Amino acid sequence: MIENLQGAFSLLTTWNVALTILICSVYGLFVGAVPGLTATMATALLVPFTFFMDPVPALVSIVSMSAMAIFAGDIPATLVRIPGTPSSAAYTEDAYELTKQGKAELALGTCVMASSIGGLFGALVLMTAAPLLAEVALKFTSFEYFWLAALGLSATVMIASTSPLKAGLALLVGLFFSTVGLDITLGYPRFTFGSTELLNGINFIPAMIGLFGVSEILRNMASAHLRLPTTDVRAQHIFRGVGKVLWKYRNHMMRSGPLGTFIGILPGAGADIAAWIAYAMARRFSREPEKFGKGVIEPIVGATTANNACLAGAWVPALVFGIPGDSITAILIGVLFMKGLRPGPEIFARQPELVYAVYISFLVANLLMVPFGYLAIRASSTMLRVPRNILMPAILMFCVVGSYAINNSDFDVGIMLATGILGYFFEANGIPVAPVVLGIVLGPILEQNFMVSMIKSDWDLTQFFTRPTAAILGVLTILIWIAPFLPAIVRRLRGGAAVA
Amino acid sequence: MKISDSVVGAGFVAAGALIIAGTLNYPNLDAGHPGPSLFPRLLGGLMVIFGGLVGVGGLRARDATEDVAWLRLYRNSAFINAVFVLGAVVTYIVMVGRIGFILMGTLILCALMWRLRVRPLAALVVAVVFSNFVYLLFAKILRVPLPGGLFWW
Numbered sequence: 160m161i162e163n164l165q166g167a168f169s170l171l172t173t174w175n176v177a178l179t180i181l182i183c184s185v186y187g188l189f190v191g192a193v194p195g196l197t198a199t200m201a202t203a204l205l206v207p208f209t210f211f212m213d214p215v216p217a218l219v220s221i222v223s224m225s226a227m228a229i230f231a232g233d234i235p236a237t238l239v240r241i242p243g244t245p246s247s248a249a250y251t252e253d254a255y256e257l258t259k260q261g262k263a264e265l266a267l268g269t270c271v272m273a274s275s276i277g278g279l280f281g282a283l284v285l286m287t288a289a290p291l292l293a294e295v296a297l298k299f300t301s302f303e304y305f306w307l308a309a310l311g312l313s314a315t316v317m318i319a320s321t322s323p324l325k326a327g328l329a330l331l332v333g334l335f336f337s338t339v340g341l342d343i344t345l346g347y348p349r350f351t352f353g354s355t356e357l358l359n360g361i362n363f364i365p366a367m368i369g370l371f372g373v374s375e376i377l378r379n380m381a382s383a384h385l386r387l388p389t390t391d392v393r394a395q396h397i398f399r400g401v402g403k404v405l406w407k408y409r410n411h412m413m414r415s416g417p418l419g420t421f422i423g424i425l426p427g428a429g430a431d432i433a434a435w436i437a438y439a440m441a442r443r444f445s446r447e448p449e450k451f452g453k454g455v456i457e458p459i460v461g462a463t464t465a466n467n468a469c470l471a472g473a474w475v476p477a478l479v480f481g482i483p484g485d486s487i488t489a490i491l492i493g494v495l496f497m498k499g500l501r502p503g504p505e506i507f508a509r510q511p512e513l514v515y516a517v518y519i520s521f522l523v524a525n526l527l528m529v530p531f532g533y534l535a536i537r538a539s540s541t542m543l544r545v546p547r548n549i550l551m552p553a554i555l556m557f558c559v560v561g562s563y564a565i566n567n568s569d570f571d572v573g574i575m576l577a578t579g580i581l582g583y584f585f586e587a588n589g590i591p592v593a594p595v596v597l598g599i600v601l602g603p604i605l606e607q608n609f610m611v612s613m614i615k616s617d618w619d620l621t622q623f624f625t626r627p628t629a630a631i632l633g634v635l636t637i638l639i640w641i642a643p644f645l646p647a648i649v650r651r652l653r654g655g656a657a658v659a
Numbered sequence: 660m661k662i663s664d665s666v667v668g669a670g671f672v673a674a675g676a677l678i679i680a681g682t683l684n685y686p687n688l689d690a691g692h693p694g695p696s697l698f699p700r701l702l703g704g705l706m707v708i709f710g711g712l713v714g715v716g717g718l719r720a721r722d723a724t725e726d727v728a729w730l731r732l733y734r735n736s737a738f739i740n741a742v743f744v745l746g747a748v749v750t751y752i753v754m755v756g757r758i759g760f761i762l763m764g765t766l767i768l769c770a771l772m773w774r775l776r777v778r779p780l781a782a783l784v785v786a787v788v789f790s791n792f793v794y795l796l797f798a799k800i801l802r803v804p805l806p807g808g809l810f811w812w
Contacts, residue, residue, distance in 0.1 A: 211801050324713050328671050331706045335678060335699065342695035344688060349695055350681060377744055380775070381737035548775035552768050553789055555744060559751055560760075560793055564803040569752045576748045583741070587661050606698045618692055 167515035170215045171523070179216040180223045180520070184527060187224035188535040191231025192542045193550070194241040195379045198228035198430075199486045199593075203371040204554070206364050206494060207561030214498045214513055219520040221494070225487050226278055226524040229430050229466055230532055233270035234539045237263055246430035246466040249438040249458075256454025268397035269404050269456055270463050271532035273412060276405075277464035278525030280416035281423065281471030286518045288424075289507070292479045295628075296504035301615070302623055304480070305608035306632035308601045311426030311482040313639040315594050323643065325590045332581075333598020334605070336361045343607050344614075356570040363493040363599060365562035365575040370592050371486070372558040373579025376551050378586060397536055404456055411441050411461035419465030423472020426597065429485035430466035437465030471521050478502055478514060481604060486593040489600045497565075668714020675706030743774045759808010760798070764790035 170176060183205070190201040202221055209217035232243030233254065240255035242248040257266040299307075312334075316326045339350045340360030351357040405412065415437040422433040441461035442448045451458050473484025474491075481502035483489035495502050500510065507514055535542070562575040582592045616622035624630045641648075678699055685696035693700070747767045755763045768786035773779065797803040 208801075324709055324716070327709045328706065328713065331675075331702050331709065335702050335706075338699050338702070344694040345686060347686060347695040349685070349699060350678075373744070373748075377741050380740040380744060546777070548777050549772060549781075549785055551775070552771035553785075555747065555771065556764055556768060556789065556793055559748060560797050560803070560805065563805070564797060564801065567804055569755070572748065572752050576745065576752075580745070588664075588667055590667075609698070610694075613692075614688075 163511040163515045164519075166512040167519050170512060170516050171219065171519055176216045176219055179212070179220050180523065180527070183220040183224040184227045184524065184531050187227030188231045188531060189542060190224075191228035191243045192234045192535060192539060193545060193547075194235050194239075194243050195375065195547060196550075196554075197244050197371070197375065198225050198232075198246070199490070200371040200375050201225075201228055202487050202490045203364075203367045204557055204561060206367065206490060206497075207564045209494050210364075210497060210565055214495075214500060214510075215516045217494055217498060218491070218513065218517050221487070221491055222517060222520045223524040223527070225470055226467065226521070226528060227531060227535075229470060230271060230274040230278075230463075230528055231535055233274070233463060234267065234536060235543060237266045237270065238539060239543060244431075246434050247463075248431065249434040250462045252452045253454055253456070253459055256452075257456065257459075260454055262454075262456075264395070264397045265400050265404065266456065266459060267536050268399070268401040269459055271397065271529060271536070272401050272405060273460050273464045274467040274532070275525050275528045276412060277416055277419060277467035278470065278528065279522065280464075281420045281468035282518065282521035282525060284417075284420045284468075285471040285474055285521060289475050289479050289514070292475065293504040293507040296479050299480075299504075299628070300626070301608040301611040302626055302629040303632060304604065305612055305623070306629055306636055307480050307482055308605040308608065310632055310636045310639070311476070312594075312597060312601055312605070313636050314426045314428070315597050317639050317642065322589060325588075326594050329585060329590050329592065330594040330598045333595035333600075334602040336366065336595070336599050337602025338606070343603075344610055354570075356568065361599070362565060362571050362574060364497070364565045365571040366578045366599060367490055367493065367596065368558050368562050369575040369578030369580075370582040370595060372554065372561075373575060374582030374586060374592065376555050376558070377579065377583040379547060379551050381583075395537070397533060405460065408457055408460040410444070411437075411457065412464045414440060414444070415461040415465040416468045419468030420472035422465070423469035423484050424475050426476060426482055426484055428469075429473065429487070429593070430469040433469035434462040434466040438462040467525070474517065474521075478506065478517070479504060483597060483600055486596050489593075489596045492600050664717025664720070665714045666717075668710045668712070668717055671710025672707050672714065673710075675703040675708075675710060678703030678706065740774060743771055747771055755808070756806050757808065760805040761790050761794050762809050764793060 171180075186205075187198070187201065190196045191198065201224055205220060205224060209220060212220065228244060229246050232245075232247035234243060236242040236247040236251040237254040237258055240251060242251045247254075254266045254270070257263065312330055316330055317323050337360070339357055341347065341358055342349050348358055418437055418440065419430075419433040422428045422436060423430075438451075438458050438461065441458040442451050445451065445457055447455070447457070469485070470487070473488045476482040476484050477488035477491055481492060483492055492502055500506060500513070558575060558579075559572055562571045563569065565571060582595070585592055585595070612623065624633050682696040682699045682703070686694060687696075688694040747770060751763055751767055765786045768789060769782050772782035772785065777785070794805060798805040798807075
């Protein structure tokens with residue numbers, strides 16, 4: 160372990176990795192602080208650059224960028240009542256009300272410190288849970304992997320969305336995209352329409368850039384409010400009084416850290432859901448729940464701890480099983496495949512320095528968040544003045560060139576455009592986009608493990624339940640599917656019993 | 660661009676049916692077990708069911724919450740903005756090989772910023788500087804073979 164830590168440290172302290180952390184931190188802070196740009200979009204736009212990096216800086220860039228972006232979303236939420244990323248939406252009202260009361264400094268200072276603590280907690284869970292789970296995962300066969308993928312997808316649809324039907328449709332679209340190209344059993348071309356470019360399937364990266372980048376640009380350009388409200392709030396002494404607040408509400412942090420990390424581990428649920436649930440939990444345990452939404456610091460402490468803790472949590476299933484915990488780690492898995500690395504328990508044995516580099520980069524990013532966050536808050540009024548009518552065309556240019564750069568192919572630019580239109584249409588009609596991504600990533604895992612299992616069990620479906628772990632995962636998956644119908648079933652059974 | 664759930668549901672039913680139809684000629688594995696067709700058919704079938712349920716839900720709720728006035732679409736600035744974005748990317752794909760990245764990038768950026776009411780001179784300056792910056796970053800530093808075309812360095 161010590162050797163691996165030393166190896167990871169030496170990798171992280173090279174000038175190019177240190178520079179990557181610095182640049183990506185600034186990039187993350189900017190993206191987070193500008194409303195309309197999300198951390199997932201920023202990750203998708205980062206991917207073309209990671210294509211040219213070694214694996215360690217590629218992963219570290221995603222870690223540092225996403226950690227900073229989730230925190231920075233709190234800045235416009237506090238100053239102009241527009242959450243920078245969806246993860247800050249839960250407590251925007253409270254944060255902005257505090258600004259109106261002249262307590263913007265306290266709100267922002269609390270956000271940066273609680274985010275950092277939440278992120279560090281998530282990182283510690285990642286460091287302890289991931290290796291333990293990897294030991295277990297080494298014994299998994301195609302049956303367990305099939306059920307894991309099915310469980311992840313089911314959780315995405317049934318738990319992490321407001322409309323399971325629409326999330327299910329989005330997932331099916333993603334899974335369908337994953338079937339395009341040569342199939343795994345006979346090498347037969349599916350849905351290629353004679354195109355040689357489609358034989359290798361729909362390229363993940365342009366699809367990602369389209370779904371998260373172009374669709375956001377379309378949404379922003381369709382909005383009448385391309386100019387953001389400006390602020391003249393000068394936040395200089397942001398740490399004054401923060402220690403007292405954090406100590407007073409330490410119980411919220413102690414609950415929200417594990418909660419956020421757990422939600423991160425749950426496939427499909429991201430930092431935004433973690434923040435909403437932590438907010439609801441803070442209200443439940445508060446002595447003054449009636450003040451929530453009217454400018455109190457209490458819910459902010461818990462929710463902002465949870466959304467940053469969630470980020471590291473999402474890396475646990477991504478690294479150990481290759482099952483993404485949120486849309487950022489879905490993109491991460493694409494990056495790992497692009498680098499020729501297969502996420503899963505073997506990565507802990509074969510490339511331990513890579514895993515340790517991820518651990519340390521989470522710690523470093525969350526520690527750097529305090530000074531960098533301070534500087535970002537100082538520069539916030541300038542960042543909020545960046546005109547979006549210049550920013551959006553510039554981002555579109557990055558989307559186009561980034562999609563092209565992966566295979567030097569205009570066809571990929573077309574894929575980006577098509578998925579961008581699809582993502583925009585989906586969002587406008589209440590169909591979430593994240594399940595599409597999870598479908599594209601998990602589709603091959605699901606199909607391959609299903610077909611391998613079927614062939615080796617000679618098409619005997621009962622074999623999917625004969626191994627203990629597979630049986631538990633299978634039952635859990637089925638329970639998730641029937642959970643919405645359980646109350647009705649119980650009512651009917653009780654009614655029947657009463658009649659009897 | 661919100662359209663009613665009944666239309667969305669019908670669209671997914673049609674898409675699911677098309678997916679299943681597309682797999683009808685796929686070969687089977689030995690002993691007649693389904694191979695390449697199995698997974699897409701399952702997906703298509705589920706898409707038909709889920710799409711049907713969304714559509715029926717839309718009909719039951721008498722969901723007519725369309726915010727698209729189809730006949731006045733040409734006056735809808737959000738729609739025109741979206742058309743500009745799509746047109747810009749399609750024009751890029753078609754023309755970049757002929758006139759090169761820098762000129763193409765500058766033209767697209769200028770057109771989009773003009774549409775978004777950026778002052779013409781500011782739009783031109785930003786477009787020229789940004790196109791050259793992207794070209795430097797990707798073509799010169801990252802060695803992506805962006806088409807040089809008429810103006811390149």
